[in-house]
Amino acid sequence: MSKPYKGFEPNWFQGKIPLNSYRSVFKWGAPEQIKAPKEKMLHDVMNRFGIDDSIFREYQQDLGLDEVKFDIPVQLAPEHIAALKAIVGDAFVRTDDYARFSVAYGKTMYDILRARNKIVENVPDAVVYPDTREQVEAIVAYVSEHKIPLYVYGGGSSVTRGVECVKGGVSLDMRLRFNKVVSFHETDQMITVEAGISGPKLEELLNDAVSAFGAKRAYTLGHFPQSFEHSSVGGWVVTHGSGQNSTYYGCIQDMVLGQSYATPKGVINTDSHPKKATGPDLDQIMMGAEGAFGVLTHVTLKICRHMPETVKRFSYMFKDWETGIAAAREIMQSEAGNPSVFRLSDPEETSVMINMYGVMDTPLKHLFKARGMEIDKMCLFLGFTNGEKGFSKNAARNVARVSKRYGGLNMTGYVCKGWEHGRFSDPYLRDTLQDFGVLMDTMECSVNWSEMARVHAEVRKVVKARPNTVCMTHMSHVYPQGGNLYWIFIILENDAEAFRRFHASILDAIQKSGASMSHHHGIGKMFGPWLEAQLGKNEFDILRALKNHFDPDNIMNPGGTLGLDIPETEKRDLLK
């Protein structure tokens, strides 16, 4: 995978990952796929950290190749396990260590660091693999009757401890069987699926709709989060996810037309008419509850025509962050049709990206100088458009027109292609680098244009206050009113608790800045302690009232989800 190194090459772990190992659980994405950094990137990292190659001479972290084994007894009574087996079939209830651990953690570095260090906690007693909506409904009815905590594992890419089984009990692993298409409606351009279907599987079926469903043409959902490869429709819906193409296709909130949930209060079905004035929007009341109200079973989604041939790629370099923001705002407010992918990098991210995509090896580097652009100030803007041919062209023409007006240097579609190439594979670098103690994670928030520069500066200041920290920021998922600020930070850290404290300090900074604490990662259990302060007490009480309505015994994703069931004393501990 990695290019041959000219100088010293670290011993990137590229071996076979044992089937039942910790690494098989915590590694990013497809089991067989591994990505190591190119030499240029490694040198860039060393430069930024001001370190030599010594940490890369030997592994700083356990590779996690041991078999998963732990000593947490199953506390669920045998009759409950028998009852669950009666619902889904004997083979589809597991209580072995591997099955239990494999659904316990998500993909924040706090999870990975615990997994590498064999810190096993918050595993379920049993893992159940449902096949049908009726089975899920029967399971929810059963656990409600017996007050057994219930968790759901969709794609496993949560970065908020969303899936963690803090109170033990049962976890539904949706990946194995609850991943089918229920119905496809070409006339109404919508599809109904089981919540466990993975992003890639759904997208492949839609692209292939002619043969898969006998459709007249190919379709797309247009939802491509960076975690695409191991994310599920259910995960997107319950956390309010957004894909990298959301500026054109919308966030998941804009795509959901109907839902079914199994809750302790019974089954909830919403209808899939396009827009209603029949009281508060039930779809929106249910969505974003992160499993705290019940289990999402079926989802009806809006689909779009698949027209890859109309894509128009663009990339521009602006002289600085303020100019880039001003141009981005003008593009989003000019009503010429929204681009699909829309990403403006701050100077630090820009400098990493132009190294990564080899821009400084091209004649462009002379152009930067000629145009008076300073390497440590300039900002890369890239993306592409979608939609019908004329629409896509008009949107791209507007991007070009506005970028030119703001002094943007046209870098053609080249850099965008580099980004596209790595858009789903770059996260694989996390594991390879982390073996040597280089840790990479992300945070994000939603901001209005008028506060963009300030929030960026304030949060960045907190991140950079930690010595030797790479902090790359970009703006993406944009609107006429503002957009998402997304931080990727790289630090040298091997301790889970130390990471958690650093991570919390960033979240604190986001909250203090006045931004909304998440645009699309969600809250989970990790950000739960901050939510009430974010929304306000009266506002948070609305979520409490809904929780009490649906789940009075607190068995649906209990233990801190959305901060709904954290005692005040514990909250103060967590915020430390």
Next chain:
Amino acid sequence: MSKPYKGFEPNWFQGKIPLNSYRSVFKWGAPEQIKAPKEKMLHDVMNRFGIDDSIFREYQQDLGLDEVKFDIPVQLAPEHIAALKAIVGDAFVRTDDYARFSVAYGKTMYDILRARNKIVENVPDAVVYPDTREQVEAIVAYVSEHKIPLYVYGGGSSVTRGVECVKGGVSLDMRLRFNKVVSFHETDQMITVEAGISGPKLEELLNDAVSAFGAKRAYTLGHFPQSFEHSSVGGWVVTHGSGQNSTYYGCIQDMVLGQSYATPKGVINTDSHPKKATGPDLDQIMMGAEGAFGVLTHVTLKICRHMPETVKRFSYMFKDWETGIAAAREIMQSEAGNPSVFRLSDPEETSVMINMYGVMDTPLKHLFKARGMEIDKMCLFLGFTNGEKGFSKNAARNVARVSKRYGGLNMTGYVCKGWEHGRFSDPYLRDTLQDFGVLMDTMECSVNWSEMARVHAEVRKVVKARPNTVCMTHMSHVYPQGGNLYWIFIILENDAEAFRRFHASILDAIQKSGASMSHHHGIGKMFGPWLEAQLGKNEFDILRALKNHFDPDNIMNPGGTLGLDIPETEKRDLLK
């Protein structure tokens, strides 16, 4: 206003309307504006009803010119009235008959028929005219403490008995003072207003933003319901309203960025960041509650650039309804940019419109024949596009391309201009015609493409089962998944109860057809008895839980709003 008649002209009431009269309350729109039908239209009505001009020889209804007077004692204790005066000022609490009656009814024909016949019921004890958000909050706190029912009157165009003070108490008339701009944010393209601001006032300020706010350019909200002239921002938000340009600008749900409410549980504020993943969407939980959770005070709305110069008008004639629907669906699914106004009329509405706009007096009538179009089957499609010049042009080009493909006859922008001319003034015909017993009202629902033709046929069948009924239908407010079906019916009816039963039979038909019972009129108290059956019991229980949370004493718009507080027995009566 009306053109000189060739033959007999009825004595259309065009006199001065006494200030404190019933008519001044029930008449549509601006006090001084009156519209009478042209001769052609009158003859068309007579033809359709199969009647001669005898009913037009004398008024069939009371003109409602008497002073409003009734004998319903004020039951609110003097100390409460004193307390309210202490909050808003002595002059801003009224208990006279006229003030009380003027906020009791909306604009469904059930309201108008009662008003014409001096049937006064459900008036508040006192009308309060708040000036500030703090006053509204103090009033809500006061009525909560003393369990006094509270109603809100915004623009008065409710067609669902939304404002009716079924339990007496206090009504807040927002028109007088609670109608100011709170703040204007050009960088973020949003505006914060008091909920009582009227549509025209807000739109005028936005169009005039350069002088009103010192802005760099002009703006628009893009929200133009037919009731525009006497509707308020608050009314739009609490009922999930949509404007005629919603296919481009979105429904009010898409425009609201932030809200403040005064509820018995305290003040609720949502933040105005563009998109959040911080639990279920609080804006959507509050919106559409029609005053049953609390009083909307401030609203922050997304605004757009005002670019009237980019508008492209279009009109086409399709050979029949099915072809028109197919073309409309293709336009909405082709991703070429949505038109703004988008209206496809069924054959009956088409025949009325081409008479109304004089199309049959033009050479076009020969073209219809030449193109093999039958007058009683053909369907008129009209609208226009908005947005940046290239975007608007591309959207119009797509409309033209698709219309041509489906055999549409290009009628240029001429017919669209006719529609635009009457878009806000046509409802004024209601009063003039009704003086002679010709009653006009509307119903609407949300449907998917696959059920459009069937729902249209089934509901139309029920409407047409009543002898001598004009039933005009159009599809508007469209999406890739479907749209709104909108019925305008004209009947000869002078009795309020008879009207109510007929109206209910249409709603029943809509519900039985499987459509969603409202796209943008809302539910109010008139449709409340149907809502639980529409949503389902478990689903309706969610709204009940929210109601109980916000308003445990049931003082916020009580007496049937959203069907939340109708005893089962009474419900059966209402459905009769």
